[in-house]
Amino acid sequence: MAGTGTLIYGFVPGDVEPTGSAQGIGDPPADVDTVTYDDVAALVSEVSLDRPLGRSADLRAYQRLLDGTATVSPVLPVRFGTVLTDRDAVRDLLADQHDRIVPMLGRLGGQVQHMVHGRYVEATILAEILDSSPEARQLQERLRGQPEDAFVDARMRLGEIINNSIEAVRDADMQFAVERLKPVTEDIVLREPTHEFDAVNLAVLVDRQRHDEFDRALRELAGTWERRVTLRRLGPSAPYDFVAQLVPEQ
Incomplete structure (x- = not known):
């Protein structure tokens, strides 16, 4: 039999106790409780080792x-899928990481993460690019009404202009968004775009007491x-983008 291990979800202050509704990974969902060391704790559940997470x-x-x-x-997410042999091993990990965990929990007290994602309206951004690039306008006119397989070099050049222009506009818009949101956030992380027409993709750390200010700025x-x-x-x-790796590869 493969047995079980102790899965760690995250680190919290030592006085945190999961409610009865807290559920972890498993089918049926596993009960979640804590392993405590001094003034810090780990949210854990037992997990079967007979299948990969x-x-x-x-x-x-x-x-x-x-x-x-x-x-x-406050909660410090631990890398997804971190499983130790038992609760004693979790307690040893807490002891080893204690001096890193405590200041991070203090920094994140009362704060949560939000994602701010923006996507360009395609017709609008393409019109902006054509207005600012005579070459792009000329290429578009040349290609208007032509079959998809015609003037391949011209289509490639137009695509190159559009992609480069969107990257430049995106960089400027990301900085604009950061300047607007910085006064009402604790920290901001710029994330990579997930789509060719992405305008902004930001992880922001917000104090819960300033939620209304953040909402207004947004x-x-x-x-x-x-x-x-x-x-x-x-x-x-949880503040996934604002927590340094605390647990080494197992």
Whole structure:
């Protein structure tokens, strides 16, 4: 038999106790409790070792537990899928990492992460590019009404101009968004675009007591970019983008 191990979700202050509704990874969902060392604790559950972790349901359970915890307590997410042999090993890890965990928990007290994602309205950004690039306008006119397989070199050049222009505009818009949101956030991480028409992709750390200010700044930014960028916010969540790796590869 493969046996079981102790899966770690994240680190929290030592006085945190999971509620009865806290559920972890498993089918049925595992009970979650804590292993404590001094003034810090780890959120853990028992997990069977007879199958690898990584199903989408596993990741959702991991995120659901950490995101729910982040709304009421500082939490430091631990790399998904971190499994130790038993609770004594978890306690040893807490002792080893204690002097790193404590200041990070102090820094993140009362703060949650939000994702700010914006995507260009395709017709609007393409019109901007054509207005600013005579070469792109000429190429578009040349290609208008032509078959898809005609003038391949011209199509490639037009695509190159559009891609380079979007990258330049995106860089400027990312900095603009950062300047607008910086006064109402604790920290901001610039993330890579996930789509060719992405305008902004930011992870922001927000103090829960300043949520209304952050919301207001985000609405103002969305108003500035009306009909140009579709802006949305995801969160609150645990501060995944603001926590340094605490657990080495097992």
